[in-house]
Amino acid sequence: MPQYAVLIYADESLHAQHASEAELDENDRHARALEASGSMSLAYALTPRADAVSVRRDGERPGPFVAADQFVAGFYVLDAPDVDAAIAIARENPAVRTATGGVEVRPVHSGGITATGRD
Template sequence: MARYLILIYGDEQQWDAMTPEQRENHHAAHVAFRDAAGPGVLGGGKLQRTATATSLRAGDGGPVPTDGPFVETKEVLGGYYLMEAPDLDAAIALASRLPEVAASHSGVEIRPLVERN
């Protein structure tokens, strides 16, 4: 089985503007994704807002921490899943169930992990 990191991106302002019903539907879609993936989901989580991020950059005396994400962009990393799937096609089929795939302000990136021997 290959391992994939499913990165969930979106617009924080759009997420914040969701109605309670939209939030419930969004949550239900994630539950459906996890149910469909079953034991293939190895981990995952929702990230705190980008205002809480700390980035490290090179400095004269070593790494320098700065507030905020590494780059400024409208779509931010909001969560992730670590999962196993037989192949990329299976990972795509599962990730397609995530609500962020259908939202105009969101998206999902699928990245295979480098497997070490």
């Protein structure tokens, strides 16, 4: 089945090191629903942009690679029969209901787990 990456854009990630369960509840419910449906292959929430380090040819810089009002706060991979089905699933992401956030759906071209035995 084709896979689609869903990139979650937000003003800031809710997944700070000490985020409360209440702050994460809506996103966690969404993730559990996707997991229960069998459509989600993997998911990762990213920490706030202040934790990012950008690596470029001339060195490293603190902060995200691209300065923008919204940034990638997390992503997940869906198994869906086609892009329309992936979009319908992604539309349920809590970021879509915010004033400035949203998601981007992109077909996965290739890749996957390449190492085994990681701890």
